Amino acid sequence: xxxxxxxxxxxxxxxxxxxxxxxxxxxxxxxxxxxxxxxxxxxxxxxxxxxxxxxxxxxxxxxxxxxxxxxxxxxxxxxxxxxxxxxxxxxxxxxxxxxxxxxxxxxxxxxxxxxxxxxxxxxxxxxxxxxxxxxxxxxxxxxxxxxxxxxxxxxxxxxxxxxxxxxxxxxxxxxxxxxxxxxxxxxxxxxxxxxxxxxxxxxxxxxxxxxxxxxxxxxxxxxxxxxxxxxxxxxxxxxxxxxxxxxxxxxxxxxxxxxx
Amino acid sequence: xxxxxxxxxxxxxxxxxxxxxxxxxxxxxxxxxxxxxxxxxxxxxxxxxxxxxxxxxxxxxxxxxxxxxxxxxxxxxxxxxxxxxxxxxxxxxxxxxxxxxxxxxxxxxxxxxxxxxxxxxxxxxxxxxxxxxxxxxxxxxxxxxxxxxxxxxxxxxxxxxxxxxxxxxxxxxxxxxxxxxxxxxxxxxxxxxxxxxxxxxxxxxxxxxxxxxxxxxxxxxxxxxxxxxxxxxxxxxxxxxxxxxxxxxxxxxx
Numbered sequence: 001x002x003x004x005x006x007x008x009x010x011x012x013x014x015x016x017x018x019x020x021x022x023x024x025x026x027x028x029x030x031x032x033x034x035x036x037x038x039x040x041x042x043x044x045x046x047x048x049x050x051x052x053x054x055x056x057x058x059x060x061x062x063x064x065x066x067x068x069x070x071x072x073x074x075x076x077x078x079x080x081x082x083x084x085x086x087x088x089x090x091x092x093x094x095x096x097x098x099x100x101x102x103x104x105x106x107x108x109x110x111x112x113x114x115x116x117x118x119x120x121x122x123x124x125x126x127x128x129x130x131x132x133x134x135x136x137x138x139x140x141x142x143x144x145x146x147x148x149x150x151x152x153x154x155x156x157x158x159x160x161x162x163x164x165x166x167x168x169x170x171x172x173x174x175x176x177x178x179x180x181x182x183x184x185x186x187x188x189x190x191x192x193x194x195x196x197x198x199x200x201x202x203x204x205x206x207x208x209x210x211x212x213x214x215x216x217x218x219x220x221x222x223x224x225x226x227x228x229x230x231x232x233x234x235x236x237x238x239x240x241x242x243x244x245x246x247x248x249x250x251x252x253x254x255x256x257x258x259x260x
Numbered sequence: 261x262x263x264x265x266x267x268x269x270x271x272x273x274x275x276x277x278x279x280x281x282x283x284x285x286x287x288x289x290x291x292x293x294x295x296x297x298x299x300x301x302x303x304x305x306x307x308x309x310x311x312x313x314x315x316x317x318x319x320x321x322x323x324x325x326x327x328x329x330x331x332x333x334x335x336x337x338x339x340x341x342x343x344x345x346x347x348x349x350x351x352x353x354x355x356x357x358x359x360x361x362x363x364x365x366x367x368x369x370x371x372x373x374x375x376x377x378x379x380x381x382x383x384x385x386x387x388x389x390x391x392x393x394x395x396x397x398x399x400x401x402x403x404x405x406x407x408x409x410x411x412x413x414x415x416x417x418x419x420x421x422x423x424x425x426x427x428x429x430x431x432x433x434x435x436x437x438x439x440x441x442x443x444x445x446x447x448x449x450x451x452x453x454x455x456x457x458x459x460x461x462x463x464x465x466x467x468x469x470x471x472x473x474x475x476x477x478x479x480x481x482x483x484x485x486x487x488x489x490x491x492x493x494x495x496x497x498x499x500x501x502x503x504x505x506x507x508x509x510x511x512x513x514x
Contacts, residue, residue, distance in 0.1 A: 122355075130353075133344065134341075
């Protein structure tokens, strides 16, 4: 029978080794992203793939979350006669938390898994070896453009998610709950602060980095065969989603502490 | 230059407890075409990846043009790779780039050639491997396996390297296309005056493209001689392999 201490020790060492490998990989990607040479065409192509093509899924998710949020706040608020706070709480919840989290989670599925599958397929078909033999670093040609594209486009997507999410709440409130459209929008604009928007944008930058690095890391480590590539995509999606939620909590705590 | 262009000295490589290379000694002179034969799992691809710097040997040394490149990194590694071409077994063409962009990849991304000039050179190189300019703007998925090998060959020779590696160049091709690829390899290597190291288990291909043949077995070179002597080597392992017999000292990999 296996010694339980050995089992726990092996798991712990394995976890630390994985964290170490991921940290070294992230350091290399960051180093390649912020020093020349840059592949401008690749960065632009990835910005379109990661940013522009994610707009529909982010927009659809945001509108439904905003709508559901408004309904629930109305339901809860009506127990205390506080229904009028629906626009305030919707815009606060979306701009500080949900806009960034929804975008992060959707892109963990759409983008991180996609990157892992693409790079994994390149690994098993020797395209990454071919890159290296053609004197192009995979960190500079493949990973840095994806990292930069995700870090720059996630904040833009979060701005879109915030606007669409608020509009989801507005739709339900005006057409389902009897709010006056002008009053709802006025309350929303008057209540939200620059700091609320900034909180969401800072989170978006970090989530972008997490999503790109997890996709590239799992793709780079992909094992041969369809199973290996599939596993890389799954691990990257799960890892990115968990890290997005964990760092969202850490950042929320930090922002509350510093009064942002 | 008098010494070998590429030299492997006692190269060993293991993966976990499995030792794949057990002290490979090999050298290739400038302009020489060496074919390394060996069965599946004999370590041919691992040897080639070590020579290319895609893997680092556990023991032993690798010299390129007299310089120790065993653990070369950065500029030293790039300097070596600028003089080397490689044709991968699968072709390894980049799916997201067109045929001409694949062929001109090194020119655009490593040598800083302008795209217009790079495209002209890519089309000229495609012509050398008997492909017309009509395929230049297609994607790899839109052309046949034989054409993909030709494109990959064009990519490996466009910078006029001093040494070209060929990893199973005829695998997956019908005999006629395979023979055409062999002819092209001989023509390109001779035309450039480059050295070539090919790994294969296709004896028809080996006979056609080799000046010398070496056999890798259980991670070591067990025989080397002129291509014309491979069927008269006096080595039981080589005899069994080149004649494709199941009976003999080598156990089939099943």
